[in-house]
Amino acid sequence: MIPVCALADIRPGEAVRVDGDPPISVFNVDGELYAIDDTCTHQDASLADGWLEGCLIECPLHASCFDLRTGQPTGPPAKVPVRTHEVVVQDGHVYVLAVAVPVTT
Amino acid sequence: MRTITVVGASLAGLSAARALRAQEFAGRVIVLGDERHEPYDRPPLSKTFLDGSASLDDISLITSDDNLLDIDWRLGTRAAALDPSERAVVLDTGERVVTDGVVLATGARARKMPGPAGVHTLRTLDDALVLREELRQGGSVVVIGAGFIGAEVASTARRLGLDVTVVETLPTPMAGPLGVEMGQVCAGLHARNGVRLITGVPVSGLVGSSRVRAVRLADGREIPADIVVVGIGAVPNVEWLAGSGLTINGGVVTDARCITDIPEVVAVGDCASSFNDHAGTVIRLEHWTNALQQPKIAAASLLGRTSVHATRYSVPYFWSDQYGSRLQFAGHRRDGDEVEVVEGSLDMSFVAVYRRDSRPVAVLAVDQPRLFGRWRRELASEGVLS
Numbered sequence: 001m002i003p004v005c006a007l008a009d010i011r012p013g014e015a016v017r018v019d020g021d022p023p024i025s026v027f028n029v030d031g032e033l034y035a036i037d038d039t040c041t042h043q044d045a046s047l048a049d050g051w052l053e054g055c056l057i058e059c060p061l062h063a064s065c066f067d068l069r070t071g072q073p074t075g076p077p078a079k080v081p082v083r084t085h086e087v088v089v090q091d092g093h094v095y096v097l098a099v100a101v102p103v104t105t
Numbered sequence: 106m107r108t109i110t111v112v113g114a115s116l117a118g119l120s121a122a123r124a125l126r127a128q129e130f131a132g133r134v135i136v137l138g139d140e141r142h143e144p145y146d147r148p149p150l151s152k153t154f155l156d157g158s159a160s161l162d163d164i165s166l167i168t169s170d171d172n173l174l175d176i177d178w179r180l181g182t183r184a185a186a187l188d189p190s191e192r193a194v195v196l197d198t199g200e201r202v203v204t205d206g207v208v209l210a211t212g213a214r215a216r217k218m219p220g221p222a223g224v225h226t227l228r229t230l231d232d233a234l235v236l237r238e239e240l241r242q243g244g245s246v247v248v249i250g251a252g253f254i255g256a257e258v259a260s261t262a263r264r265l266g267l268d269v270t271v272v273e274t275l276p277t278p279m280a281g282p283l284g285v286e287m288g289q290v291c292a293g294l295h296a297r298n299g300v301r302l303i304t305g306v307p308v309s310g311l312v313g314s315s316r317v318r319a320v321r322l323a324d325g326r327e328i329p330a331d332i333v334v335v336g337i338g339a340v341p342n343v344e345w346l347a348g349s350g351l352t353i354n355g356g357v358v359t360d361a362r363c364i365t366d367i368p369e370v371v372a373v374g375d376c377a378s379s380f381n382d383h384a385g386t387v388i389r390l391e392h393w394t395n396a397l398q399q400p401k402i403a404a405a406s407l408l409g410r411t412s413v414h415a416t417r418y419s420v421p422y423f424w425s426d427q428y429g430s431r432l433q434f435a436g437h438r439r440d441g442d443e444v445e446v447v448e449g450s451l452d453m454s455f456v457a458v459y460r461r462d463s464r465p466v467a468v469l470a471v472d473q474p475r476l477f478g479r480w481r482r483e484l485a486s487e488g489v490l491s
Contacts, residue, residue: 049475060474061424061431063394075397076166077146
């Protein structure tokens, strides 16, 4: 498991990015946590810097949208999904399971 | 409505077709496109497609989901007139496509400068294929116009190792969208990356008979050129609507819901002059994001549904990638707005905010996507201006 941060450190509507290869971001959508690969599949940009609305994250550069629940792009220019990861909360700390959920296309 | 015809098969047209299906329109959707290609993404044409790093497949906008939408694609088909009394789109072959609703998404075309071989504009995939092949031959390039397309082409040609000069009639490039101060700053990218920029001199002619040899400036100078790229703006494709009864003012005039003078006809993207909540006036936007988002509103209008539209989309947003720098701009700037750098330094990466009567109205960022995003949210929350 990859340690992310204390639960209180991801406020609703915000994201915390974990540097790594590849970097992963954990988003707080009204108390629900979602983890995805942080790098947009269209061009090199950090999705943690993007615009979160409901379960959709819009890339800060070229406005590609991804569904945090599935990783699927919901509009152009991205066509390739981001990987999603399982989030675990233990004793007030957030972890991401290192094994990625396979991408469904 | 049983049949809706979308005229235009680029991002706005494709987005309209998708939006109609997403909003559960079960009737017939016909999409007319004058290009022979399936919908593709235009921004890479001046960047990754032009330098050869992106393929045709990479820039295609079509996904496997689109095959399930049951769209009647008619590519290589040009609309010649709109006949509202007969509810028909008339093709240049004379064929009449009878329809209940129409989405106008005909976009814009590059403004041209007549010249011999070697003189190019860049708007379509076919344009890009030809220009890409020419750039591969190497040589010297003169780009006429230091706007966003011109700057991106110059950047790509430079990266490919060509000798590049950019000439601009205005004293300051991009002064329209960015203002003089920031236009100057962004134009500085050319010199820093080894591209000559000549400003404040109009082009008086293109030299060469069978093939271009040089660009002649109004002050008498001749800049040698093996390849010339003309980037002097775009013209909305609305002439074909003459006689339709629709009001044209730059683009086809619509309200904020994309509805034209004829309720069954909506207009979106580069060909539409629409009331914009953020600007508080009618504006015609040539932004990618607008071509993506406006059709969702237009589809709802045609189908008589209430559109649930995120407020951020009414704040105009565009980006430009030049010389490895990412320029992002949101909002609507006017002459007289005060601009202030709120983060970073002008020779590296920065965020500049434009204010009118002390209210933020626009933001420009270079290589600052995170902070830019915060300001974009701020602008969206500001609501209607003026």
